[in-house]
Structure formats: C-alpha cells, structure tokens
Amino acid sequence: MNPEKMSPEELEQFIHRELRALPARKAPVGFEARFQARLAARQAQAALSPEQLEQLVHRELRALPPRRAPQTLEARVLAAIERQATIPWYHRSWSYWPAPVRAAFVGVGTLVAALAVVAFYQMSQGAAVASVDQRIGAGFDWIGRLVAAGKWTVNLAQQQIANIPPLWLYGGLAFIGAMYATFIGLGTAAYRYLYRNN
Numbered sequence: 001m002n003p004e005k006m007s008p009e010e011l012e013q014f015i016h017r018e019l020r021a022l023p024a025r026k027a028p029v030g031f032e033a034r035f036q037a038r039l040a041a042r043q044a045q046a047a048l049s050p051e052q053l054e055q056l057v058h059r060e061l062r063a064l065p066p067r068r069a070p071q072t073l074e075a076r077v078l079a080a081i082e083r084q085a086t087i088p089w090y091h092r093s094w095s096y097w098p099a100p101v102r103a104a105f106v107g108v109g110t111l112v113a114a115l116a117v118v119a120f121y122q123m124s125q126g127a128a129v130a131s132v133d134q135r136i137g138a139g140f141d142w143i144g145r146l147v148a149a150g151k152w153t154v155n156l157a158q159q160q161i162a163n164i165p166p167l168w169l170y171g172g173l174a175f176i177g178a179m180y181a182t183f184i185g186l187g188t189a190a191y192r193y194l195y196r197n198n
Contacts, residue, residue, distance in 0.1 A: 014080055018073055028064065035060050 039056065089097050097105070161169070 010084070011077075011081065015077060018076060019069075022070065022073075031064070 038060070089101075094102065094105075
C-alpha cells in the first residue's frame with residue numbers, strides 16, 4: 001500500500017460511521033421473556049437496589065451472542081482504504097505532502113513573509129517605493145545571473161543542435177521513439193502474461 005493512506009483516526013471514523021449505519025440490533029427470540037422471568041425471580045427474593053439491577057441488566061446483555069458484521073462491511077472498508085490511497089498528495093492535507101515539498105513550501109513562505117515585512121518596514125520609514133524595489137532587487141541579483149546562465153545554456157544547445165545534420169537528428173529521434181514503443185509493448189505483454197498466470 002502507498003504511504004499516502006488513511007490515517008488510523010480516519011480509518012476509525014470511517015468504520016464508526018459504517019457500524020452506525022447498520023440496522024438496529026434485535027434481541028434473540030425469547031430474550032425478553034427470559035430476562036423478565038429472571039428479574040421477577042430476583043425481585044421476589046429481595047428488593048433490588050439500583051446498583052444490583054444495573055449489574056443484572058449488564059450480565060444479561062453481556063450474555064448475548066456477539067453481533068456479526070454484515071458481509072459487505074469488510075469490502076466497503078477495504079474499498080475506502082484503496083480509494084484513499086489513490087488520492088494524489090497535492091489533493092490531500094499538508095501533512096501528507098512529501099517532505100521535500102513541505103520544506104520548499106516552508107522556505108518559500110518564509111521568504112515571501114520576510115520580503116513583505118521588509119517592504120512594509122521600509123515604507124513605514126518613509127522610503128519611496130522605487131528605493132524599496134531597488135533594495136529588494138539588489139538582494140536578488142543572483143536570480144538575474146541564473147536567468148542569464150539559463151539563456152546561455154539554451155543558446156549553446158541551439159547552436160549544437162543546428163550543427164547536427166537533419167538526417168542524423170530525425171533518425172535518432174525515430175530510433176528513440178521506436179525503442180520507447182518496443183519497451184512499452186514488451187512491458188505490457190509481460191504484465192498481462194504474469195497477471196494471467198497469478
């Protein structure tokens with residue numbers, strides 16, 4: 001089962017809802033008559049205190065056979081667990097997100113909050129919006145260098161690809177596509193073969 005599964009609390013709540021939806025439990029045939037006879041016999045011996053009456057009722061109810069779950073309950077619970085496991089992490093609560101994504105989210109959120117605090121502080125001190133923008137921009141000049149490096153890499157890749165003869169380029173792409181289709185076909189055939197044998 002995937003790590004994105006129903007938590008024990010969610011599973012307990014689901015089972016609790018399923019059990020509450022069951023029809024009301026019926027006492028076995030003759031239970032009420034037997035209980036009334038025992039109660040009358042005890043009352044004939046001596047007057048029962050509320051505690052003794054409570055103990056008598058408790059004993060009689062504990063003597064009942066255990067209640068059997070409906071045959072469909074287990075299948076419904078397992079289907080709900082499987083359905084919960086198929087929900088992608090980004091459609092679930094934050095606690096189910098992968099740790100790297102949570103860390104990145106916290107980092108970006110902290111950065112945005114820090115920038116907002118700095119900007120509001122600078123503006124509250126009487127600084128103009130242009131100077132605040134210039135100060136923040138100076139702290140992020142590395143982003144400009146990173147974008148420039150990315151543009152240089154794309155330009156270099158375009159120059160290298162332009163030097164490759166078109167026949168080689170299209171032939172290589174066709175070969176990769178054929179290998180990919182072969183891999184998918186073999187994987188599908190192997191899966192079907194193994195699935196049918198098991």
